[in-house]
Amino acid sequence: xxxxxxRTENLVHVYPNGNVRALRGVxxxxxxxxxxxxxxxxxxxxxxxxxxxxxxxxxxxxxxxLFGEDTANKTVAQMSQRCGYVFQNPNHQIFCTTVREELExxxxxxxxxxxxxxxxxxxxxxxxxxxxIIDAHPMTLDYTTKKVLTIASVLVFKPEVxxxxxxxxxxxxxxxxxxxxxxxxxxxxxxxxxxxxxxxxYVAENSTRVIMMAQGQVQxxxxxxxxxxxxxxxxxxxxxxxxxxxxxxxxxxxxxDSILSVSEFVRKYEK
Amino acid sequence: xxxxxxxxSKGRLRSTYIxxxxxxxxxxxxxxxxxxxxxxxxxxxxxxxxxxxxxxxxPWVGAASGVLFNIISALVGGNIMASLFGICNIGTGLIVGYxxxxxxxxxxxxxxxxxxxxxxVWNAATxxxxxMAVYGGxxxxxxxxxxxxxxxxxGRDLFSSAFLARIPTNLLDKGIACVVAWLxxxxxxxxxxxxxxxxx
Amino acid sequence: MxxxxxxxxxxxxxLPSTKLWVALALILAVMLIRNYALSFIVIGxxxxxxxxxxxxxxxxxxxxxxxxxxxxxxxxxGAIAPNIDKANxxxxxxxxxxxxxxxxFKYASHYYLCVIPLxxxxxxxxxxxxxxxxxxxxxxxxxxxxxxxxxIDSFQVMKLLGKEMNQIRDAQRARGLExxxxxxxxxxxxxxxxxxxxxxxxVKVQDQAIAMDTKGFNSLNKKTIYRELIPSALDKLIKVISxxxxxxxxxxxxxxxxxxxSPFMTxxx
Numbered sequence: 001x002x003x004x005x006x007r008t009e010n011l012v013h014v015y016p017n018g019n020v021r022a023l024r025g026v027x028x029x030x031x032x033x034x035x036x037x038x039x040x041x042x043x044x045x046x047x048x049x050x051x052x053x054x055x056x057x058x059x060x061x062x063x064x065x066l067f068g069e070d071t072a073n074k075t076v077a078q079m080s081q082r083c084g085y086v087f088q089n090p091n092h093q094i095f096c097t098t099v100r101e102e103l104e105x106x107x108x109x110x111x112x113x114x115x116x117x118x119x120x121x122x123x124x125x126x127x128x129x130x131x132x133i134i135d136a137h138p139m140t141l142d143y144t145t146k147k148v149l150t151i152a153s154v155l156v157f158k159p160e161v162x163x164x165x166x167x168x169x170x171x172x173x174x175x176x177x178x179x180x181x182x183x184x185x186x187x188x189x190x191x192x193x194x195x196x197x198x199x200x201x202y203v204a205e206n207s208t209r210v211i212m213m214a215q216g217q218v219q220x221x222x223x224x225x226x227x228x229x230x231x232x233x234x235x236x237x238x239x240x241x242x243x244x245x246x247x248x249x250x251x252x253x254x255x256x257d258s259i260l261s262v263s264e265f266v267r268k269y270e271k
Numbered sequence: 272x273x274x275x276x277x278x279x280s281k282g283r284l285r286s287t288y289i290x291x292x293x294x295x296x297x298x299x300x301x302x303x304x305x306x307x308x309x310x311x312x313x314x315x316x317x318x319x320x321x322x323x324x325x326x327x328x329x330p331w332v333g334a335a336s337g338v339l340f341n342i343i344s345a346l347v348g349g350n351i352m353a354s355l356f357g358i359c360n361i362g363t364g365l366i367v368g369y370x371x372x373x374x375x376x377x378x379x380x381x382x383x384x385x386x387x388x389x390x391x392v393w394n395a396a397t398x399x400x401x402x403m404a405v406y407g408g409x410x411x412x413x414x415x416x417x418x419x420x421x422x423x424x425x426g427r428d429l430f431s432s433a434f435l436a437r438i439p440t441n442l443l444d445k446g447i448a449c450v451v452a453w454l455x456x457x458x459x460x461x462x463x464x465x466x467x468x469x470x471x
Numbered sequence: 472m473x474x475x476x477x478x479x480x481x482x483x484x485x486l487p488s489t490k491l492w493v494a495l496a497l498i499l500a501v502m503l504i505r506n507y508a509l510s511f512i513v514i515g516x517x518x519x520x521x522x523x524x525x526x527x528x529x530x531x532x533x534x535x536x537x538x539x540x541x542x543x544x545x546x547x548x549g550a551i552a553p554n555i556d557k558a559n560x561x562x563x564x565x566x567x568x569x570x571x572x573x574x575x576f577k578y579a580s581h582y583y584l585c586v587i588p589l590x591x592x593x594x595x596x597x598x599x600x601x602x603x604x605x606x607x608x609x610x611x612x613x614x615x616x617x618x619x620x621x622x623i624d625s626f627q628v629m630k631l632l633g634k635e636m637n638q639i640r641d642a643q644r645a646r647g648l649e650x651x652x653x654x655x656x657x658x659x660x661x662x663x664x665x666x667x668x669x670x671x672x673x674v675k676v677q678d679q680a681i682a683m684d685t686k687g688f689n690s691l692n693k694k695t696i697y698r699e700l701i702p703s704a705l706d707k708l709i710k711v712i713s714x715x716x717x718x719x720x721x722x723x724x725x726x727x728x729x730x731x732x733s734p735f736m737t738x739x740x
Contacts, residue, residue, distance in 0.1 A: 095666035109647030349594030
């Protein structure tokens with residue numbers, strides 16, 4: 001049985017301005033080694049809930065547990081060291097004058113030793129192919145590279161949980177492949193990845209579990225195959241399944257299983 | 272087809288840059304003040320935008336940005352007469368802008384330190400008579416007021432007390448703002464540090 | 472009409488030009504006449520309207536400033552204002568051995584009761600103004616378009632940059648930046664938050680400039696305005712009253728200084 005990493009109990013969050021009830025009693029458990037995608041329309045509560053996982057938001061009611069510990073008395077820094085968060089807009093995280101400095105800065109905030117910082121940086125530079133731009137000014141980089149850099153800057157301090165907010169937005173094919181390698185690496189190391197995404201193709205191909213949210217509540221929580229099969233719930237949550245899944249649904253009356261990729265589709269219809 | 276690189280130094284395009292940078296300077300001043308307040312720092316930090324815009328676009332654009340900030344914050348805060356403190360911000364813009372134009376805003380010592388001192392003295396010298404005219408010498412700044420009261424108690428007149436009390440508070444506030452502006456500029460890529468083109 | 476604006480209350484329905492006239496009238500009347508009764512009337516009406524317009528949340532910050540200013544001005548001027556003659560002036564009361572004089576309070580009131588009514592009334596007038604309408608008004612008054620744009624855009628950019636700053640602060644905190652603790656720790660948090668705010672704005676400047684140029688910002692043609700600002704009967708009435716107040720104030724001040732009329736609006740105490 002995999003270890004529980006994050007658990008929420010009746011989590012309610014009401015934003016103070018405008019009294020928006022963003023979360024309405026969410027119960028969710030995430031386990032070690034999972035690649036969980038949280039999907040839903042804008043305003044469904046996806047970003048609100050993941051911001052509770054590293055303390056950026058605090059519950060109005062209910063509890064959040066990180067590795068079994070109540071987060072009520074933990075600071076953002078304490079939680080962030082175990083639960084890294086990569087923001088959607090890379091420009092929001094970049095402020096150093098070289099790529100190397102940018103990679104080292106978070107490790108310094110978390111009081112890593114010089115040696116640890118250098119070792120971790122070198123590993124990440126190798127993995128993310130950043131050697132050629134190590135002395136470049138981060139703000140002069142193109143969007144994809146900046147995004148890769150912000151992911152790298154979080155991986156440097158080796159969080160056990162990695163939260164990615166819209167990671168594929170603006171990424172080219174090289175960037176997407178790099179991201180997939182990161183997910184695979186985290187998964188192989190037994191770590192957990194949580195993705196917020198509108199990119200259903202990417203979600204379908206890379207997730208082990210999908211949580212669908214709407215109106216501040218969990219509507220469904222299952223494997224990608226199960227989630228994209230239930231047309232009614234998808235409609236309620238205003239989510240379009242991957243294009244290949246939709247195509248399969250139009251072509252067949254039998255809806256036992258959903259097709260999640262082009263290769264599966266070809267295999268099914270080649271018969 | 273190759274794109275010509277945009278030259279912000281002259282002509283009507285420069286006026287477009289000015290129309291963008293002045294509001295940006297106002298906003299940076301405002302954000303600096305908000306951030307300092309949310310971090311519970313004992314200084315205002317609301318001249319950073321003036322200094323940054325002056326260094327990037329030139330002294331008069333920086334000065335305009337500073338004045339507009341004072342006018343807008345006076346309007347929003349309701350204290351219309353506080354807009355007169357825009358005269359202080361004009362000085363900040365001109366001092367930092369001309370020093371940047373002469374290439375004297377690149378090193379912390381002695382350039383930025385000298386700029387900070389000049390800005391502090393200017394702000395104290397112009398702030399005192401404005402505070403006298405608008406508030407009778409005592410404004411809403413508790414630190415300055417306590418120093419003014421102490422100096423008056425020792426026999427100094429109100430005006431010289433108002434001036435002298437403002438030197439340390441301005442050195443701390445406006446002086447640090449200059450240093451912070453320099454730090455921020457030093458972290459930007461070269462091509463963003465100066466949009467003044469050949470006029471720099 | 473292409474635009475929609477919030478116009479639930481009488482104040483929101485008034486045009487910006489009307490509010491600008493009222494502001495001018497208030498500034499002249501309060502600053503030039505310096506009558507305590509007038510100041511208190513303006514304060515009273517403004518606060519009542521602030522509650523009616525439901526602007527109390529924003530007004531709380533102004534109240535803090537007013538309270539600090541009150542204690543500073545009266546607390547210091549009451550004891551050591553330049554017009555106090557410690558030998559002859561009557562002492563109103565003593566606190567902790569410090570004597571407070573009537574002349575000191577008069578000196579403080581001369582300034583305090585000028586600043587506060589204007590803070591209350593102008594705060595109300597400007598926060599109830601639609602910025603796009605204000606821009607249209609300023610263009611109609613003949614001010615240059617680029618100047619008006621720069622002025623109005625400042626309000627917009629302030630709001631946007633404020634939101635960006637909150638996002639950036641969260642992003643840096645998520646990488647371990649401490650924003651609480653001792654003064655040095657909090658001071659150190661300033662640069663990692665301000666640099667991305669400034670840099671991400673400056674990065675966009677070139678693209679913004681090109682976008683504005685392609686939309687005719689630098690066109691030499693006269694700009695047209697799509698906002699229809701039709702003055703109501705109330706707008707016209709308030710404008711006339713404001714002009715009369717402006718003229719009346721100036722006339723009163725000039726004539727009383729020349730000795731032609733007695734200064735009947737001087738304070739009793």
